[in-house]
Amino acid sequence: MTDRLRHLTTLEGLDRTALVRLLDRAEAIRHDGAPRDLLAGRTVLNLFFEHSTRTRTSFELAAKRLGADVVNFDVALSSTNKGESLLDTLHTLEAMRLDALVVRHKENGTPELLARHATSAVAVVNAGDGQRAHPTQGLLDALTIRQQRPDFENLAVVICGDIRHSRVARSDVHALAALGVGEIRLCAPPALQPDPAEFPGCRIGEDFDTALRGADVAIMLRIQKERIVDAALPDDGAYFARYGLDARRLALARPGCLVMHPGPINRGIEIADAVADGPQSRILAQVANGVFVRMAVLAELLGR
Amino acid sequence: MTDRLRHLTTLEGLDRTALVRLLDRAEAIRHDGAPRDLLAGRTVLNLFFEHSTRTRTSFELAAKRLGADVVNFDVALSSTNKGESLLDTLHTLEAMRLDALVVRHKENGTPELLARHATSAVAVVNAGDGQRAHPTQGLLDALTIRQQRPDFENLAVVICGDIRHSRVARSDVHALAALGVGEIRLCAPPALQPDPAEFPGCRIGEDFDTALRGADVAIMLRIQKERIVDAALPDDGAYFARYGLDARRLALARPGCLVMHPGPINRGIEIADAVADGPQSRILAQVANGVFVRMAVLAELLGR
Amino acid sequence: MTDRLRHLTTLEGLDRTALVRLLDRAEAIRHDGAPRDLLAGRTVLNLFFEHSTRTRTSFELAAKRLGADVVNFDVALSSTNKGESLLDTLHTLEAMRLDALVVRHKENGTPELLARHATSAVAVVNAGDGQRAHPTQGLLDALTIRQQRPDFENLAVVICGDIRHSRVARSDVHALAALGVGEIRLCAPPALQPDPAEFPGCRIGEDFDTALRGADVAIMLRIQKERIVDAALPDDGAYFARYGLDARRLALARPGCLVMHPGPINRGIEIADAVADGPQSRILAQVANGVFVRMAVLAELLGR
Numbered sequence: 001m002t003d004r005l006r007h008l009t010t011l012e013g014l015d016r017t018a019l020v021r022l023l024d025r026a027e028a029i030r031h032d033g034a035p036r037d038l039l040a041g042r043t044v045l046n047l048f049f050e051h052s053t054r055t056r057t058s059f060e061l062a063a064k065r066l067g068a069d070v071v072n073f074d075v076a077l078s079s080t081n082k083g084e085s086l087l088d089t090l091h092t093l094e095a096m097r098l099d100a101l102v103v104r105h106k107e108n109g110t111p112e113l114l115a116r117h118a119t120s121a122v123a124v125v126n127a128g129d130g131q132r133a134h135p136t137q138g139l140l141d142a143l144t145i146r147q148q149r150p151d152f153e154n155l156a157v158v159i160c161g162d163i164r165h166s167r168v169a170r171s172d173v174h175a176l177a178a179l180g181v182g183e184i185r186l187c188a189p190p191a192l193q194p195d196p197a198e199f200p201g202c203r204i205g206e207d208f209d210t211a212l213r214g215a216d217v218a219i220m221l222r223i224q225k226e227r228i229v230d231a232a233l234p235d236d237g238a239y240f241a242r243y244g245l246d247a248r249r250l251a252l253a254r255p256g257c258l259v260m261h262p263g264p265i266n267r268g269i270e271i272a273d274a275v276a277d278g279p280q281s282r283i284l285a286q287v288a289n290g291v292f293v294r295m296a297v298l299a300e301l302l303g304r
Numbered sequence: 305m306t307d308r309l310r311h312l313t314t315l316e317g318l319d320r321t322a323l324v325r326l327l328d329r330a331e332a333i334r335h336d337g338a339p340r341d342l343l344a345g346r347t348v349l350n351l352f353f354e355h356s357t358r359t360r361t362s363f364e365l366a367a368k369r370l371g372a373d374v375v376n377f378d379v380a381l382s383s384t385n386k387g388e389s390l391l392d393t394l395h396t397l398e399a400m401r402l403d404a405l406v407v408r409h410k411e412n413g414t415p416e417l418l419a420r421h422a423t424s425a426v427a428v429v430n431a432g433d434g435q436r437a438h439p440t441q442g443l444l445d446a447l448t449i450r451q452q453r454p455d456f457e458n459l460a461v462v463i464c465g466d467i468r469h470s471r472v473a474r475s476d477v478h479a480l481a482a483l484g485v486g487e488i489r490l491c492a493p494p495a496l497q498p499d500p501a502e503f504p505g506c507r508i509g510e511d512f513d514t515a516l517r518g519a520d521v522a523i524m525l526r527i528q529k530e531r532i533v534d535a536a537l538p539d540d541g542a543y544f545a546r547y548g549l550d551a552r553r554l555a556l557a558r559p560g561c562l563v564m565h566p567g568p569i570n571r572g573i574e575i576a577d578a579v580a581d582g583p584q585s586r587i588l589a590q591v592a593n594g595v596f597v598r599m600a601v602l603a604e605l606l607g608r
Numbered sequence: 609m610t611d612r613l614r615h616l617t618t619l620e621g622l623d624r625t626a627l628v629r630l631l632d633r634a635e636a637i638r639h640d641g642a643p644r645d646l647l648a649g650r651t652v653l654n655l656f657f658e659h660s661t662r663t664r665t666s667f668e669l670a671a672k673r674l675g676a677d678v679v680n681f682d683v684a685l686s687s688t689n690k691g692e693s694l695l696d697t698l699h700t701l702e703a704m705r706l707d708a709l710v711v712r713h714k715e716n717g718t719p720e721l722l723a724r725h726a727t728s729a730v731a732v733v734n735a736g737d738g739q740r741a742h743p744t745q746g747l748l749d750a751l752t753i754r755q756q757r758p759d760f761e762n763l764a765v766v767i768c769g770d771i772r773h774s775r776v777a778r779s780d781v782h783a784l785a786a787l788g789v790g791e792i793r794l795c796a797p798p799a800l801q802p803d804p805a806e807f808p809g810c811r812i813g814e815d816f817d818t819a820l821r822g823a824d825v826a827i828m829l830r831i832q833k834e835r836i837v838d839a840a841l842p843d844d845g846a847y848f849a850r851y852g853l854d855a856r857r858l859a860l861a862r863p864g865c866l867v868m869h870p871g872p873i874n875r876g877i878e879i880a881d882a883v884a885d886g887p888q889s890r891i892l893a894q895v896a897n898g899v900f901v902r903m904a905v906l907a908e909l910l911g912r
Binding site for chain 2: 036053054057058060061064065263264265267284285287288290291
């Protein structure tokens with residue numbers, strides 16, 4: 001039996017049992033809903049140092065649908081601008097009696113720092129830190145795949161894009177490897193390939209056609225336009241020509257290959273309209289699962 | 305019998321029965337309140353591409369007083385800044401399971417675009433688009449008039465100001481014409497007069513004294529100061545001299561003529577203090593009715 | 609018997625009975641909680657003209673924990689930017705049917721202005737105005753002291769920092785004097801000392817060591833870095849050397865002297881880490897009491 005989770009800062013190191021329990025709980029919520037008063041009287045505070053209206057909204061809806069009080073603490077306007085340290089902000093918020101702190105920060109490791117210093121009453125949930133982890137994204141991606149391809153051992157999953165700088169890629173790989181996915185392929189231009197030591201067991205390559213052949217799932221990452229320039233790729237069109245997912249390329253994958261993307265999508269850069277909106281796209285299912293996964297995580301961390 | 309409304313994007317084309325039903329429902333809420341749990345478990349998302357704290361707050365209060373979960377999606381900080389298309393934003397939000405999307409946008413027709421592409425589960429409510437429509441304002445203005453002057457057939461209503469660019473004027477005229485108001489007069493400086501084809505059956509003129517004579521209701525529009533310059537009027541004082549509503553002018557109207565304004569008012573530009581704060585002013589009643597009308601609209605669109 | 613409070617704009621003039629009742633109520637809420645539905649159906653609107661995420665969050669949590677609907681009216685983005693007057697904003701918000709208006713403003717006296725013009729249905733709560741008053745801070749500071757040193761008559765309390773510009777100092781002194789604190793000492797650099805007429809009965813000095821000797825409570829104020837320059841003090845280090853609270857200085861006070869600060873703290877400027885985080889620090893207790901005090905105030909003003 002797995003111990004009850006205290007925080008969710010990364011999927012790295014979580015074992016299969018813990019992951020499956022969270023996915024099962026999310027799936028149960030998707031089917032049956034959850035009690036509207038499960039977290040009545042509890043407080044969830046969103047502490048976003050980077051703006052992400054989508055992820056913040058997903059967490060806000062998840063918490064409200066379990067009956068929690070939700071407060072958005074707008075850091076851009078807050079005392080941290082007045083030079084207050086991160087830990088002083090943490091302890092101040094804790095003193096107001098929080099139950100969960102959902103944090104996004106551009107620095108790697110901020111959620112762990114907060115979790116290490118938090119009192120036992122507060123659960124820290126990572127909503128994305130630097131290039132390191134985005135655990136609820138990893139969970140929702142695993143759930144989305146499981147809904148259609150539960151035989152993880154036999155799957156080949158391709159993740160394509162700026163792997164080097166992607167917290168989504170890292171959390172996806174942590175989840176999928178622990179859940180026993182047969183083969184994980186990472187595809188990126190050389191300048192955006194990661195240190196292989198960070199991704200043990202993954203095949204890393206630069207040719208997208210090769211990577212896609214026989215794949216069951218293609219997870220396309222959002223490319224930051226600045227990166228394209230940094231990576232000395234001539235322009236959007238050239239990136240799309242080599243790393244965009246269009247119908248011709250998708251035909252190289254196994255029939256029914258799932259198409260995924262964490263959003264927001266850059267149409268015509270990472271992905272063609274026909275594929276983003278086509279029958280194999282699971283992009284909106286990912287968004288829907290995002291709320292269920294976050295409800296499951298909050299229920300698991302805060303439920304009595 | 306009128307079909308149940310699916311969306312509220314404009315009042316244009318709504319028949320008398322549908323309008324009266326909404327007004328009756330708003331009036332009933334004003335008198336008797338509404339069940340605090342009518343929309344329990346439902347989600348209303350405010351998607352404002354233009355800032356309007358007043359209108360957003362009115363919708364937020366309306367939804368909360370019916371027990372809905374309310375999320376303010378701050379577009380200025382959101383993914384739409386990252387180049388996400390409007391329809392991708394719509395479908396992403398829908399995937400999070402919304403019941404109503406309250407939208408304000410500077411482009412004409414955005415609410416229709418969203419309503420056309422929305423799934424059957426989501427009701428779109430227009431909180432103002434471009435110069436085209438502001439249907440809840442039209443409803444609340446009609447309700448405010450009806451509370452004091454229910455005999456619409458016998459009324460002369462003047463709307464004065466920048467008619468050409470006003471979504472308030474358009475929605476007011478759609479509501480009042482469908483409800484059978486006897487006479488609608490539009491008064492504006494020549495540069496701010498609308499295409500008469502857009503306002504069939506309305507009398508359009510530039511002399512405010514003439515327009516006011518015998519009127520039962522005067523609706524003053526907010527003038528954008530930029531417009532005054534555009535319209536080659538020398539300054540605020542000159543605008544007030546010709547189009548401001550002061551006590552002398554109000555005396556030209558019928559005794560007890562109602563004074564209305566969608567707010568926020570420019571005192572000393574469209575309206576004199578003594579009139580804005582005087583016994584004939586219904587400006588604050590409009591604000592109060594705004595919440596009741598929005599409760600009625602949400603209840604009508606979302607109620608089971 | 610004291611009359612029921614209508615507004616809370618300042619502690620000045622509140623008698624001991626009224627203060628004790630609020631403190632007792634806050635203490636009872638701390639021990640026993642409060643009914644989650646005490647303010648069900650009531651609306652609390654936060655109207656912050658100055659950003660203060662901490663204070664706003666404390667009020668928001670207080671109101672939500674009593675079951676009120678809470679709306680944050682973001683003034684920076686609102687109609688007041690379009691030139692709407694403060695009183696027109698007040699009356700507009702009132703027309704939406706508010707129960708409490710929590711206001712912060714940089715101008716002295718804004719909450720009184722609003723309270724004077726508010727209808728009888730609306731309670732105004734001052735969340736800080738200019739340099740004048742911050743009554744819930746005064747209450748939470750008094751509560752924090754009372755929890756450890758209830759024998760107010762025998763206490764010596766030092767307040768140190770920019771007294772001249774501090775609304776916290778003013779509200780603290782109003783509360784503590786009315787509650788019978790034996791001795792209140794104000795310590796500041798000459799340029800930041802207040803007019804003694806504003807602080808009758810207080811000892812004012814510039815030597816912090818002298819002020820601390822035998823003190824039971826030391827309330828350190830946040831120094832605005834701009835002020836240090838204005839006050840012609842060379843730099844942060846020099847300020848700390850003369851007015852910072854470190855372990856050596858704290859030893860001059862009575863054993864167990866309480867250390868307080870309204871936050872956010874400037875470590876190494878007003879206060880040393882070892883003192884801020886030490887066993888005598890009540891800084892986080894102040895934050896916790898802040899929520900209880902605000903619950904008590906809202907319950908007192910709005911409770912039926």
